[in-house]
Amino acid sequence: MQFSDNTFIIRAFHVHKRYGSKSALVDISFDVCENEFLFLTGPSGAGKTTLLKMLYLGEPVSEGQIVVDGVNLSRISRRRVPFLRRKFGIIFQDYKLIPTKNVFENIALVVEAVGTKRRLVRKKVNSLLRTVGIEGKAKAFPPSLSGGEQQRVAVARAVAGNPGIILADEPTGSLDTESAGIIFNLLKSFHARGATVIIATHDIELIRKTGGRVIVLEQGRVQAATTIPKLT
Amino acid sequence: MLHIFKRAARDIRTNSFLNTVAVITIALSVLLISAFALFFINADALMTFWTEGIRIMAYVGPDVPEKETQQVRENIRRMAGVQEVRFIPKEEALEQFKAQMKAQSSLVGNLKENPLPDAFEIRVAEVSRTWENFERLAEEIATFPSVEEVEYGQKWLGRFIHIFNLVRLTGYAMGCLFFMATVFFVANTIRLVLYSRQEEVEIMRLVGASESFIKDPFYIQSLIQGALGGIIGLGALYVMFNFVAGNWKLEIGDWRLGIPAVDFPVPGFHLRFLPPDLSIGILLGSMLVGWMGCYVSLKQFLRL
Numbered sequence: 001m002q003f004s005d006n007t008f009i010i011r012a013f014h015v016h017k018r019y020g021s022k023s024a025l026v027d028i029s030f031d032v033c034e035n036e037f038l039f040l041t042g043p044s045g046a047g048k049t050t051l052l053k054m055l056y057l058g059e060p061v062s063e064g065q066i067v068v069d070g071v072n073l074s075r076i077s078r079r080r081v082p083f084l085r086r087k088f089g090i091i092f093q094d095y096k097l098i099p100t101k102n103v104f105e106n107i108a109l110v111v112e113a114v115g116t117k118r119r120l121v122r123k124k125v126n127s128l129l130r131t132v133g134i135e136g137k138a139k140a141f142p143p144s145l146s147g148g149e150q151q152r153v154a155v156a157r158a159v160a161g162n163p164g165i166i167l168a169d170e171p172t173g174s175l176d177t178e179s180a181g182i183i184f185n186l187l188k189s190f191h192a193r194g195a196t197v198i199i200a201t202h203d204i205e206l207i208r209k210t211g212g213r214v215i216v217l218e219q220g221r222v223q224a225a226t227t228i229p230k231l232t
Numbered sequence: 233m234l235h236i237f238k239r240a241a242r243d244i245r246t247n248s249f250l251n252t253v254a255v256i257t258i259a260l261s262v263l264l265i266s267a268f269a270l271f272f273i274n275a276d277a278l279m280t281f282w283t284e285g286i287r288i289m290a291y292v293g294p295d296v297p298e299k300e301t302q303q304v305r306e307n308i309r310r311m312a313g314v315q316e317v318r319f320i321p322k323e324e325a326l327e328q329f330k331a332q333m334k335a336q337s338s339l340v341g342n343l344k345e346n347p348l349p350d351a352f353e354i355r356v357a358e359v360s361r362t363w364e365n366f367e368r369l370a371e372e373i374a375t376f377p378s379v380e381e382v383e384y385g386q387k388w389l390g391r392f393i394h395i396f397n398l399v400r401l402t403g404y405a406m407g408c409l410f411f412m413a414t415v416f417f418v419a420n421t422i423r424l425v426l427y428s429r430q431e432e433v434e435i436m437r438l439v440g441a442s443e444s445f446i447k448d449p450f451y452i453q454s455l456i457q458g459a460l461g462g463i464i465g466l467g468a469l470y471v472m473f474n475f476v477a478g479n480w481k482l483e484i485g486d487w488r489l490g491i492p493a494v495d496f497p498v499p500g501f502h503l504r505f506l507p508p509d510l511s512i513g514i515l516l517g518s519m520l521v522g523w524m525g526c527y528v529s530l531k532q533f534l535r536l
Contacts, residue, residue, distance in 0.1 A: 101432075110441075113436055
């Protein structure tokens with residue numbers, strides 16, 4: 001499939017990542033189109049999480065270049081980094097919720113951080129809670145929630161700033177089948193609303209069920225890039 | 233802005249223990265530094281009180297002609313820093329002596345001739361009442377051939393002033409040390425708060441919160457800590473001062489706190505508390521300490 005330059009939301013050119021003398025990623029090049037649903041897969045330690053982190057500057061690139069929405073990450077100033085990160089909604093395998101804040105506050109933090117007007121914060125958070133189906137848990141604290149509920153809060157927080165790109169690192173990795181299905185359906189619904197979704201997962205079944213473009217990483221290198229049709 | 237204050241207040245409540253430690257640290261330092269300031273202010277006032285009463289006495293030698301005495305008087309009057317020169321003839325001096333020695337008047341009455349010399353009583357202008365000026369004037373007056381001896385009394389005061397100046401220097405040095413130590417302590421306390429919220433700060437950064445969104449509540453928090461520490465420190469000093477100065481007393485049965493309301497050991501001299509402008513300065517200083525502590529720790533922490 002060919003895309004014109006202006007439809008690529010992410011472009012990676014010969015990206016390397018090294019930790020000291022150890023190479024985590026070697027010569028990675030790929031493009032992601034707007035509103036694409038992309039899987040990054042491969043065994044543990046293949047470099048999926050590292051690659052995701054480099055997209056939002058959670059890790060610096062050792063060599064090569066990454067361009068996100070026309071911004072070259074190698075040349076971005078420190079002051080612009082928060083604005084770059086607002087383009088992303090990030091979902092972590094371990095949820096990364098703040099345990100001392102309740103569900104409402106965890107989501108409101110992001111809504112406020114992206115500069116939403118104060119009077120609109122409550123409305124926006126309540127709307128997000130309804131979207132992910134946990135409106136009754138607004139005052140609960142994360143440790144009192146199940147894994148599936150916590151991940152739903154994490155999804156709500158990820159999309160709270162209306163990001164164009166959603167990065168999900170093993171979003172269903174520690175969830176039961178039912179909870180994983182709910183989370184996955186939520187991601188698909190955000191994709192349907194126009195978001196670009198990149199999911200790092202080693203769950204082949206999940207990829208088969210959904211279908212889409214897949215980049216396979218192994219030992220820090222791209223082993224294959226293919227499109228898997230949706231299982232019917 | 234109000235929203236940032238609310239976030240800061242909420243953060244203070246959430247980390248109440250560490251914030252209390254920071255406030256107590258600042259309060260103790262403010263108490264120590266302002267106690268030093270209070271001591272120096274009162275010691276300075278006491279020096280001024282004492283030096284106000286000092287007169288330089290220049291004793292004229294025997295058989296100095298009146299014309300020459302008048303010339304000496306004129307020369308002294310023209311010296312820089314001299315406010316007034318009064319000539320005390322030896323007859324007047326004897327009369328004063330007799331009046332002071334009423335009980336031993338018979339001893340004085342038996343004197344065949346007046347043993348006291350003529351003298352000049354020299355008052356120094358208010359702006360020149362430093363110990364260095366007293367010494368300089370006394371030395372210059374002593375160079376006049378007609379002047380036999382110069383005294384400016386209370387030589388112990390000179391030594392006291394020198395010692396006091398040394399103590400004052402030590403006080404400044406200690407004040408600087410306390411200031412730096414407080415900044416260090418506050419910086420470490422705020423760093424502990426930051427470490428306890430490391431995950432929260434990291435998440436805020438990942439979701440695209442601006443540096444000011446993350447930092448502002450910490451700065452507001454540190455200014456509140458500084459202000460609270462300053463108020464508590466100054467308040468504690470005010471309470472202690474009033475008990476020491478005898479303005480307040482607390483009596484529970486036989487137990488009593490506070491010095492009886494009598495004059496300070498130097499009659500006519502009253503202890504005074506820190507002036508309002510200095511108190512406000514100390515309060516602002518303690519807020520600055522809080523702010524600097526926050527600045528130092530944020531600069532290190534957010535670089536990680």
